[in-house]
Amino acid sequence: MFPIHSDESSKSPEPAGCVQCKSDQSLDFNFVFAFQPIVDLSTRSIFAHEALVRGPNGESAFSVLSQVTDTNRYTFDQACRVNAIRGAAALGMKELLSINFLPSAVYRPEACIRSTFNAAKLYNFPIEQIIFEVTEGEQVLDRPHLVNIFKEYRRFGFRTAIDDFGAGYAGLNLLSEYQPDIIKIDMDLIRNIDTSKPKQAIVHGIVSICDALNVRVLAEGIETKDERDFLRNAGIDLMQGYLFCKPALQAIGVIEPTSWA
Numbered sequence: 001m002f003p004i005h006s007d008e009s010s011k012s013p014e015p016a017g018c019v020q021c022k023s024d025q026s027l028d029f030n031f032v033f034a035f036q037p038i039v040d041l042s043t044r045s046i047f048a049h050e051a052l053v054r055g056p057n058g059e060s061a062f063s064v065l066s067q068v069t070d071t072n073r074y075t076f077d078q079a080c081r082v083n084a085i086r087g088a089a090a091l092g093m094k095e096l097l098s099i100n101f102l103p104s105a106v107y108r109p110e111a112c113i114r115s116t117f118n119a120a121k122l123y124n125f126p127i128e129q130i131i132f133e134v135t136e137g138e139q140v141l142d143r144p145h146l147v148n149i150f151k152e153y154r155r156f157g158f159r160t161a162i163d164d165f166g167a168g169y170a171g172l173n174l175l176s177e178y179q180p181d182i183i184k185i186d187m188d189l190i191r192n193i194d195t196s197k198p199k200q201a202i203v204h205g206i207v208s209i210c211d212a213l214n215v216r217v218l219a220e221g222i223e224t225k226d227e228r229d230f231l232r233n234a235g236i237d238l239m240q241g242y243l244f245c246k247p248a249l250q251a252i253g254v255i256e257p258t259s260w261a
Helices: 016-021 061-065 073-090 114-122 143-156 172-177 197-213 225-233
Strands: 032-040 045-054 096-101 130-134 159-165 182-185 216-220 238-240
Touching (some): 045 061, 045 073, 073 096, 073 114, 096 159, 130 143, 130 182, 143 172, 159 172, 172 197, 182 197, 197 216
Parallel strands (some): 045 096, 096 130, 130 159, 159 182, 182 216
Antiparallel strands (some): 032 238
């Protein structure tokens, strides 16, 4: 699957991340995952679970991410993939698993994905059940690099998602170059959308564009039934937020029955 060239003289110097890949570097901090359900209103079922990093005792994601540096970024990204898959398998997760990744930690997609394949095989978790999405707040300065990563991951059999659509880098230019399986609308556009005409117009536009491109739309950060009802009437079935279930620390979240109606 990964061709090896015997002509050493023709090789270009390996990126720093490739060197880290071959090292025994380990992280000097610990973390766990909380899993938040993504629901499908059309079937009243759980569609997927997003793996959200937390401190060992449930501390915030910031407490963990603030310890990520240029030196340990690759190791952290790889550990996230392996630990998320291991945790999902241990919980008996049958739905899709959404894993955030750091584009700046992926140097060569075909090489950096090996630990993911190994973990999926070791823990008997189908790769077709994995969604890779760009982590919230990650600054992508090299859009062609991100597009290449996404295309390679799709070729390997993974699903892909663009997070925070409508904020920062995740805009129309990126969507014109690559059409993922799922677009996750930025939660700032979702907040109080039932009373905001500008937000309603923008979301209707996103839904129309994604329908034409055969991309599923997911609304995240839903906290009220009024937000849910507007989005459902706008044609969005995939939703995520506290209205349905808060992230469950090292557990499968249970949907609040009254959140469906």
